[in-house]
Each structure stands twice: as C-alpha cells, then as structure tokens.
Amino acid sequence: MSFDFATQFACKVFDDAVMRERLPKNTYKSLRHSIDENVHLEPDVADVVASVMKDWAVEQGATHFTHWFQPMTNITAGKHDSFISPQKDGRVILEFSGKELIQGEPDASSFPNGGLRNTFEARGYTAWDCTSPAFIREGTLYIPTAFCSYTGEALDTKTPLLRSMQVISTQAMRILRLFGNRTSKRVLATVGAEQEYFLVDREKYEKRLDLKICGRTLFGAMPPKGQEMDDHYCGRIRLRVAEYMRQLDNELWELGVTSKTKHNEVAPAQHELAPVFCSANIACDHNQLTMEIMRIVAKKNGLACLLHEKPFAGVNGSGKHNNWSLSTDDGLNLLDPGKTPYENVQFLIFLCAVISAVDDYADLLRMTAAVAGNDHRLGANEAPPAIISIFLGEELTSVLENIAKGNSNHQNSSGILETGVETLPTLPKDDSDRNRTSPFAFTGNKFEFRMVGSSQSIAQSNYVLNTIVADSLQGFADRLEQASNFDDEIKRIITETMEQHGRIIFNGNNYTEDWVKEAARRGLPNLPTTVDAAGALTNPKNIAVFDRHHVLTPVECHSRYEIMLENYAKTINIEANTMLEMVNKQILPALIGFAGDTAASYNELMCAGVSNATSLRLAQTLSEAIDRISAETKALTELLDEVHQNHDGALAAASGYRDQILPQMAKLRHAVDKAEGITASEAWPMPSYTDLLHRV
Numbered sequence: 261m262s263f264d265f266a267t268q269f270a271c272k273v274f275d276d277a278v279m280r281e282r283l284p285k286n287t288y289k290s291l292r293h294s295i296d297e298n299v300h301l302e303p304d305v306a307d308v309v310a311s312v313m314k315d316w317a318v319e320q321g322a323t324h325f326t327h328w329f330q331p332m333t334n335i336t337a338g339k340h341d342s343f344i345s346p347q348k349d350g351r352v353i354l355e356f357s358g359k360e361l362i363q364g365e366p367d368a369s370s371f372p373n374g375g376l377r378n379t380f381e382a383r384g385y386t387a388w389d390c391t392s393p394a395f396i397r398e399g400t401l402y403i404p405t406a407f408c409s410y411t412g413e414a415l416d417t418k419t420p421l422l423r424s425m426q427v428i429s430t431q432a433m434r435i436l437r438l439f440g441n442r443t444s445k446r447v448l449a450t451v452g453a454e455q456e457y458f459l460v461d462r463e464k465y466e467k468r469l470d471l472k473i474c475g476r477t478l479f480g481a482m483p484p485k486g487q488e489m490d491d492h493y494c495g496r497i498r499l500r501v502a503e504y505m506r507q508l509d510n511e512l513w514e515l516g517v518t519s520k521t522k523h524n525e526v527a528p529a530q531h532e533l534a535p536v537f538c539s540a541n542i543a544c545d546h547n548q549l550t551m552e553i554m555r556i557v558a559k560k561n562g563l564a565c566l567l568h569e570k571p572f573a574g575v576n577g578s579g580k581h582n583n584w585s586l587s588t589d590d591g592l593n594l595l596d597p598g599k600t601p602y603e604n605v606q607f608l609i610f611l612c613a614v615i616s617a618v619d620d621y622a623d624l625l626r627m628t629a630a631v632a633g634n635d636h637r638l639g640a641n642e643a644p645p646a647i648i649s650i651f652l653g654e655e656l657t658s659v660l661e662n663i664a665k666g667n668s669n670h671q672n673s674s675g676i677l678e679t680g681v682e683t684l685p686t687l688p689k690d691d692s693d694r695n696r697t698s699p700f701a702f703t704g705n706k707f708e709f710r711m712v713g714s715s716q717s718i719a720q721s722n723y724v725l726n727t728i729v730a731d732s733l734q735g736f737a738d739r740l741e742q743a744s745n746f747d748d749e750i751k752r753i754i755t756e757t758m759e760q761h762g763r764i765i766f767n768g769n770n771y772t773e774d775w776v777k778e779a780a781r782r783g784l785p786n787l788p789t790t791v792d793a794a795g796a797l798t799n800p801k802n803i804a805v806f807d808r809h810h811v812l813t814p815v816e817c818h819s820r821y822e823i824m825l826e827n828y829a830k831t832i833n834i835e836a837n838t839m840l841e842m843v844n845k846q847i848l849p850a851l852i853g854f855a856g857d858t859a860a861s862y863n864e865l866m867c868a869g870v871s872n873a874t875s876l877r878l879a880q881t882l883s884e885a886i887d888r889i890s891a892e893t894k895a896l897t898e899l900l901d902e903v904h905q906n907h908d909g910a911l912a913a914a915s916g917y918r919d920q921i922l923p924q925m926a927k928l929r930h931a932v933d934k935a936e937g938i939t940a941s942e943a944w945p946m947p948s949y950t951d952l953l954h955r956v
C-alpha cells in the first residue's frame with residue numbers, strides 16, 4: 261500500500277484548502293482575517309464555520325468533537341462530546357454551534373495549576389485557536405484550544421505560546437520596517453522539532469514495572485554490548501521497525517504532519533523523526549500529535565515507544581532538537597545570512613538580538629528543558645551540558661568580532677557597514693563544522709536548541725525564545741528609530757552585543773571539564789538539576805520580561821514554578837515507590853529462591869560426595885547481595901518517610917528528593933544490578949537490558 265499524497269495527505273485536516281472550498285466566500289474571508297491578523301471572529305461567522313466543520317467531520321465518520329488542550333503535564337487532554345441533539349419526536353439531529361466551537365468549559369480542578377485557582381473556581385475555559393487547524397482522529401473532531409482559568413490565567417502551554425507569537429511578530433516587524441521592508445505583514449517564529457524515541461518489544465515491556473510506570477528502567481545490569489561500536493546511528497532499519505515507521509508516517513501525513521526524515525539514532529533501539537518546519541504554534545501541536553501517535557502505532561505493532569529522556573542507563577538518552585528561526589509571511593528567513601550586504605546587516609541585527617537574549621536569559625532558557633527525566637541526560641557526555649552557550653561557527657564569530665573591533669580589513673569588506681553600500685562577506689549558508697556538542701547552535705539559517713527533553717512539550721522553549729528575542733529586538737528598534745545616524749547606531753549595537761554578551765559564544769567542545777570551568781569564569785549559569793533550574797521562574801528579571809510582553813503574569817510565573825517542582829518531587833516519589841515494589845515483590849523473592857536453589861544443589865552435590873566450592877561461594881555471595889539489597893531498601897523506605905514529613909513547601913520537598921532520595925535510589929540500584937550479574941537468566945524476574953535493547 262503506497263501513500264497517495266494527492267488524496268491522502270492532510271485528508272483528516274480542516275485546513276485552508278477545505279475551508280476555501282466549503283465555506284461561503286465571506287465567511288472564509290472573515291476567518292482568514294481572524295487567523296492572519298489575530299482578531300476575534302464574529303459570533304454569526306463562527307456559527308457558519310462550526311456548521312460547515314461539523315458537516316465535513318460527519319462525512320468523515322466523526323460523531324464527537326473535543327476541545328483539545330495542553331495542560332502543564334507535557335501531554336494533551338480533552339473531553340469528547342457527541343454532536344447529537346435530541347428532538348421532540350425522540351430522534352436526534354447533529355448540531356455544532358459557533359459557541360461550542362469557540363469556547364468550552366472543562367472542569368479544571370484535576371489539572372496542575374500551581375495554586376492558581378481555588379477549588380470553588382474549578383471551572384476552566386478552553387478557547388478555540390484558529391491558527392492551528394482542526395482535525396479528525398478516531399471519530400472525533402479535534403479543535404485545538406488554549407486553556408485558561410475562570411479568572412483568565414493560563415493553565416496551559418499554548419496560551420503563552422500564542423501570546424509570544426504576537427510579540428515576536430510586532431518587534432521583528434519594527435526592525436524590518438527600519439530596513440525598508442514594506443511588503444511583509446507579519447513575522448512568524450518557525451520551528452522544526454526533531455523527536456528521538458526508543459522502541460522495545462511490547463511483551464518484554466509489559467514485564468517491566470519500571471518501564472510501564474515510570475517510562476525508564478530503574479534497574480538493569482549493563483549489557484555486554486551497548487552503543488560502543490557506533491553501529492546503530494543511521495544504520496539499516498530492521499524490518500519490524502521499518503514497518504512501524506511506515507505506519508507512523510502514514511498516520512501523521514493524514515493529519516497534515518510533515519514527517520520528513522527517519523533514521524536510527526546512536527543507541528541500540530533508538531530512532532528519530534524530523535518534520536519539515538512550520539509556525540511554532542502548529543509545530544508544537546504537531547509534536548504533541550507525533551508523540552501520541554508514536555505510542556499508539558507502537559502498541560498496534562506489539563512494540564512500546566519510550567519517550568522518556570533516559571530509559572536506559574549506560575546508553576544515550578533522548579532529546580528533542582528544537583530548530584527555531586524567524587520568517588516573514590512572504591517567506592523571508594530572517595536568520596538566513598543571505599548574499600547581499602543589505603540583508604547581511606539586517607541579518608546581523610537579528611543575530612545580535614538572539615545573542616543578547618540568550619545571554620541575558622540563559623537561566624530561563626535552561627529552565628525550559630528542566631524535567632526530572634532530563635536531569636539524567638544534560639551534562640552527561642551525550643547531550644549538551646546544563647550550561648547554555650551559543651555556537652556560531654568561526655566565520656560568523658569573526659565577522660561580529662571584526663565589526664566590534666572596528667576592523668575594516670575583513671575579507672571582501674572595504675570599510676564596513678555603510679548599509680546597503682559596501683560589502684560584507686557572503687556568509688556560508690551551511691557551516692560545515694557543525695558543532696554537535698552545543699546546546700544552542702547556529703546551523704546555517706536557524707538556531708538548534710538541543711537541550712529539550714524527548715518527553716517535553718516544546719511550547720515552553722519556544723515561548724521563552726520568542727519573548728526574550730522580542731525583548732532584544734524591542735530595545736534595538738527603540739534605539740534605531742531614534743538614531744540620528746542609522747549606520748553608526750547599528751555598528752554600536754553590534755559592538756555592544758559582542759562586548760556585553762560575547763561570553764555566551766563558545767565554539768569549542770561543550771562536553772569537557774575545561775568548558776565547565778571556563779563557563780564559570782565567564783559567569784555563565786550552570787544549573788545542573790531541575791530544582792536549580794526552576795528558580796529562573798522566580799528571578800525578578802525573568803518575571804519582568806514575561807510581564808513586559810504580556811506573555812506570563814507574575815502570578816502565572818509563580819504557579820509554573822510550583823508546578824515544576826511538584827512535578828519533579830512526584831516523579832521521583834513514584835520512581836522510588838516503584839523500586840520498592842519491584843524489590844519487595846519481584847527481586848528479593850527471586851534472589852532468595854535462586855540462593856536457596858544454589859544452596860540446595862551444593863547440598864545435593866555434597867551428599868553425592870562431590871564437593872563444589874563454586875556453588876557454595878555463589879550461595880554465599882547471593883546471600884550477601886540479598887542482605888545488601890534489604891539494607892538499601894530499608895534505608896530508602898526510611899528516607900521516603902522522612903521526606904514525606906517535610907512540609908516546608910515545594911522547593912524543600914523537591915530538594916529532599918534530589919539530595920536524599922535520588923542518591924539512595926542509586927545505591928539500591930547498584931546493589932540490585934550487581935546481584936543481577938550473578939543470577940541465572942531464568943531466575944531473574946524481568947527482561948534484561950540485552951532483551952530490551954537488542955531483541956526488538
């Protein structure tokens with residue numbers, strides 16, 4: 261079965277083509293205006309759109325609709341209502357009003373809110389986001405929505421993202437106008453999120469309580485073969501995995517998700533999917549859909565898809581590369597160095613805006629990648645460290661440095677920056693020395709933020725990027741609009757950016773100890789854990805930048821801080837309890853049984869007159885291992901009790917989990933993994949790392 265792109269691509273999406281074809285001309289025009297100009301839709305227009313949308317959905321077999329939203333859980337939610345409306349004669353008709361399309365009222369009390377709402381105000385509101393098209397899945401019309409509290413505070417990740425899209429557009433347009441652009445109407449943040457994931461055999465997965473409950477293995481002796489042979493990255497894709505990827509692509513394509521690239525990743529059983537980029541808001545919705553469908557298609561194929569940042573110790577974890585750029589509505593990529601000097605200068609201004617923003621708000625950007633699972637990854641020698649720096653490449657760095665130093669003899673440039681008159685070098689579109697260790701790398705015509713965790717929503721990273729870059733652009737625009745000499749002011753902006761923010765540029769290897777020291781010397785923040793990183797949400801300068809641009813209120817920042825810490829504590833609490841359950845119900849009984857069998861065979865051999873030192877030694881070692889595991893288990897249980905007693909707030913609780921529980925979990929794991937190494941495979945109560953990683 262090959263995929264027929266002409267008829268099947270986006271066939272389940274109420275996209276622009278469907279709208280244009282089905283909506284009355286005037287309705288289409290009003291809706292298009294709302295989408296493009298971000299203005300409210302009139303109720304009578306909404307009624308027409310809703311009715312047409314419903315007819316289209318029903319033709320496709322839909323019976324229900326849902327306001328699909330993205331609470332602060334990193335996944336999506338929605339309740340499903342059918343279109344039926346009972347009539348007097350006992351029959352039903354199918355109805356869908358503009359009001360139902362525009363606004364929903366789900367109960368909000370069961371979603372994370374960080375103390376934002378009182379329980380008596382449990383109602384939440386969902387509001388249609390017409391900038392992301394509705395679509396159909398499994399008999400339900402999905403309407404992308406933003407989710408707010410009764411009092412209008414954002415309870416989701418989409419609301420601030422939508423707010424930030426507006427802000428970046430406004431500020432970027434000011435700069436474009438200064439450079440004489442009269443044709444573009446808006447600027448879009450564009451995003452392409454590469455998604456890494458693991459696939460394991462479902463039957464084996466079902467036998468691992470840790471994978472099922474926590475998404476990662478909490479125990480597991482290292483397999484004889486990990487990723488050391490470098491033979492998995494972009495290697496041949498197994499037939500079973502290839503079939504999985506084919507089905508996944510087909511489902512995504514039907515939903516209009518532009519899945520483009522698929523390949524094996526570095527670790528065994530690890531893979532990646534990359535879409536073609538689109539507007540940040542749609543990219544975020546598409547990434548959520550991708551994660552959901554990855555899991556579902558895996559299940560259908562007897563596989564389990566692991567989106568956790570670190571499912572296995574000892575091999576690479578998974579991240580998400582958030583490729584970000586700015587583009588005008590008429591297709592100009594503002595981070596493309598371009599060929600002409602005129603555009604180069606404009607490009608350099610946007611580049612400087614990113615450099616100063618990332619330096620000023622490095623802690624905030626770091627925070628967006630903070631989640632308990634990602635702490636196992638960041639800073640390990642497989643993923644960017646927890647220190648934010650920017651890779652620009654030698655060439656681009658030297659262009660900026662030369663301007664800053666007032667150096668006019670840079671290659672090709674005869675005197676610099678008389679805008680539009682003299683030449684800057686043509687910058688390489690695709691810098692060949694792509695630094696893979698950088699958390700934030702310029703890759704030719706976009707930045708690639710590589711810290712984001714594989715399980716995370718990309719919304720947060722993108723609303724932070726949009727907001728902080730908009731803030732720099734605003735500062736530049738204010739200056740340039742007032743400037744008596746435009747060219748001089750530009751030179752000053754570039755010079756100051758390099759002087760004040762040049763420390764954030766690092767083109768070397770981010771994985772070395774030397775860099776950690778060098779970064780400290782430069783005064784760059786190093787926030788190794790989620791507990792450290794969450795603090796960015798209470799930092800006054802960060803609260804101020806969100807407030808200034810109306811992306812998050814101070815109250816919303818604070819609630820997000822609480823949610824982040826609560827989520828961290830809960831995650832580790834669940835992991836610790838899962839460990840205890842596995843040890844008490846599976847591992848200790850199995851080990852005791854195996855030690856008993858070993859002792860019994862020693863006795864049998866002795867009775868038969870054969871002395872067997874090996875089985876005696878093994879029985880003794882097992883017995884010691886059992887004691888060790890029991891002791892570590894007891895210690896973990898006691899520490900958990902202690903941490904539970906702590907009622908000094910979210911920060912104290914989360915710190916307790918980080919400083920007391922995690923180290924004890926590591927000790928328990930160490931004891932168990934050692935025991936696994938000396939236990940017969942048949943006697944070990946769950947599939948091993950080799951089973952999971954190499955028998956897909």
Ligand code: ADP
Pocket residue numbers: 450451452453454521534535536537538581583584585586593705706708
């Ligand atoms: P690599 O693995 O080298 O990082 P890929 O081709 O796998 O490269 O991924 C690059 C990602 O960057 C793709 O998702 C692509 O759509 C995205 N991308 C390319 N150009 C832009 C842009 N202007 N804005 C945002 N994302 C972009």
Ligand code: MG
Pocket residue numbers: 454581708
């Ligand atoms: Mg990449």
